[in-house]
Amino acid sequence: MSVFDHSEFDNHEHVAFYHDKEAGLSAIIAVHNTNLGPALGGCRMWPYINSSEALTDVLRLSKGMTYKSAMANLELGGGKSVIIGDPRKAKTPEMMRAMGRFVDSLGGKYFTAEDSGIAVTDLQAMAKESSYIAGVNARYHYNGEEADGNPAPSTAYGVFVGLRATVEYATGRSLEGVSVAIQGMGHVGYRLAKHLHNAGATLYVTDIYPEGVERAVREFGATAVAPEDIFGLDVDVIAPCALGAAINDESLPMLKAKVIAGAANNQLAREEMGELLREKGILYAPDYVINAGGVIDIFHQRMESSSNEALRDHLDNIGTTLKAIYARSDEEGKATNRVANTMAEERFNAKG
Missing domain, CATH: 3.40.50.10860 (Leucine Dehydrogenase, chain A, domain 1)
Structure with missing residues (x-):
C-alpha cells in the first residue's frame, strides 16, 4: 500500500x-x-x-503534534x-x-x-550528529528545580492542571477525595500520580511493567489493578497514560467514570469515539491539549529568554484552554475532540 x-x-x-x-x-x-x-x-x-x-x-x-502546538499557542x-x-x-x-x-x-x-x-x-x-535535537540544553523548570532536559515533569504537571480543570468543569469538585485510575506508570504517569496524591485524590494504577505500580503503591498508597480491569473500575476519572487507542470498542462499554483525562497520545481509537463518550455523559479532555506540557517545555528551552515563571504560566493555561473547549462543546452540542480539532485548524490553517 x-x-x-x-x-x-x-x-x-x-x-x-x-x-x-x-x-x-x-x-x-x-x-x-x-x-x-x-x-x-x-x-x-x-x-x-x-x-x-x-x-x-x-x-x-x-x-497530533500539529494540533497540539496550535492549541498550545506555539509557533511550531x-x-x-x-x-x-x-x-x-x-x-x-x-x-x-x-x-x-x-x-x-x-x-x-x-x-x-x-x-x-x-x-x-x-x-x-x-546531538553529536545534528543541531536539530531539542531538550539537551535545558534552563527552565516549572517548579524552579534543576532542569535536565527531560520534558516529562512539565507534561505531567500540565496533565494534572488539565485533569483538575476537567473535574472542576464536570463535577464542580476539587480533587480531594476524587478517585483516579491511571493506566501507565512511566515517567509521566508516575509524576501525575504524585501530583494527584498530593492533591488528595485516591489512586488506582496499572502498567505492563510492575516496577512503577509497586512504587506508586508504596509511596502514594495506590491500589494496584490488573491491566485488563482498569477501564471497568467504578472511579471518577480514567487517566490513560500509556499507548494510544485506549478508548476503543472493547473498553468503551466498560467505562463508569465521568471524566477521561490522561497523558497518552491518540487516546480515541476513532474520532467517532468522542461522540460516543458525550452520549454516555463522559467529559473527554482532548489528548493533544491536555498533554501539551512537554512541547511547551521544549519551546521555552529553545527561547532566547524565558523563565521558570513563564513556563509555569504557559502550562497553567492548559486548564483555561480545556474549559474554553468544554464551553464551546456545550454551546455547539459537539464532542470535545471535534471542537478541539476545529479550534486547532482555525489556528494553523490561518497561516497556511
Missing part, C-alpha cells in the same frame, strides 16, 4: 524512511504541517510488530519520529547517533525530542 493511500496520511508534507544496517536502525520521520513553524515532536522507540504498525503510529502522532508545526525496536534490549549509542544523522538529513524541517523509550542521554548522542 502506498503511503499516500494510508488511512492516517492526512496530507502529510514529508514522510521519510531510514535504515542503517550497521547501527541496527530502522526509523521513520513524519512531518505533518509546518504552517506555524518547523515541526517539533519526540522520537519514540517501541517494539512494533511490523513496519506497517510503526507507520500508522508515526502518522497519527505527527498529526507537527512532526514525529519512531524507531522500530525494544528500547530495553536493542538500543545502542551507535543507533542513537545514526538517528541523529537521520534527523539532520531533513535540514531543520523537523526537530526531535524525548518520547517513550528515549532518554536525555539518547538525545545527547543524537
Whole structure:
C-alpha cells in the first residue's frame, strides 16, 4: 500500500524512511504541517510488530503534534519520529547517533525530542550528529528545580492542571477525595500520580511493567489493578497514560467514570469515539491539549529568554484552554475532540 493511500496520511508534507544496517536502525520521520513553524515532536522507540504498525503510529502522532502546538499557542508545526525496536534490549549509542544523522538529513524541517523509550542521554548522542535535537540544553523548570532536559515533569504537571480543570468543569469538585485510575506508570504517569496524591485524590494504577505500580503503591498508597480491569473500575476519572487507542470498542462499554483525562497520545481509537463518550455523559479532555506540557517545555528551552515563571504560566493555561473547549462543546452540542480539532485548524490553517 502506498503511503499516500494510508488511512492516517492526512496530507502529510514529508514522510521519510531510514535504515542503517550497521547501527541496527530502522526509523521513520513524519512531518505533518509546518504552517506555524518547523515541526517539533519526540522520537519514540517501541517494539512494533511490523513496519506497517510503526507507520500508522508515526502518522497519527505527527498529526497530533500539529494540533497540539496550535492549541498550545506555539509557533511550531507537527512532526514525529519512531524507531522500530525494544528500547530495553536493542538500543545502542551507535543507533542513537545514526538517528541523529537521520534527523539532520531533513535540514531543520523537523526537530526531535524525548518520547517513550528515549532518554536525555539518547538525545545527547543524537546531538553529536545534528543541531536539530531539542531538550539537551535545558534552563527552565516549572517548579524552579534543576532542569535536565527531560520534558516529562512539565507534561505531567500540565496533565494534572488539565485533569483538575476537567473535574472542576464536570463535577464542580476539587480533587480531594476524587478517585483516579491511571493506566501507565512511566515517567509521566508516575509524576501525575504524585501530583494527584498530593492533591488528595485516591489512586488506582496499572502498567505492563510492575516496577512503577509497586512504587506508586508504596509511596502514594495506590491500589494496584490488573491491566485488563482498569477501564471497568467504578472511579471518577480514567487517566490513560500509556499507548494510544485506549478508548476503543472493547473498553468503551466498560467505562463508569465521568471524566477521561490522561497523558497518552491518540487516546480515541476513532474520532467517532468522542461522540460516543458525550452520549454516555463522559467529559473527554482532548489528548493533544491536555498533554501539551512537554512541547511547551521544549519551546521555552529553545527561547532566547524565558523563565521558570513563564513556563509555569504557559502550562497553567492548559486548564483555561480545556474549559474554553468544554464551553464551546456545550454551546455547539459537539464532542470535545471535534471542537478541539476545529479550534486547532482555525489556528494553523490561518497561516497556511
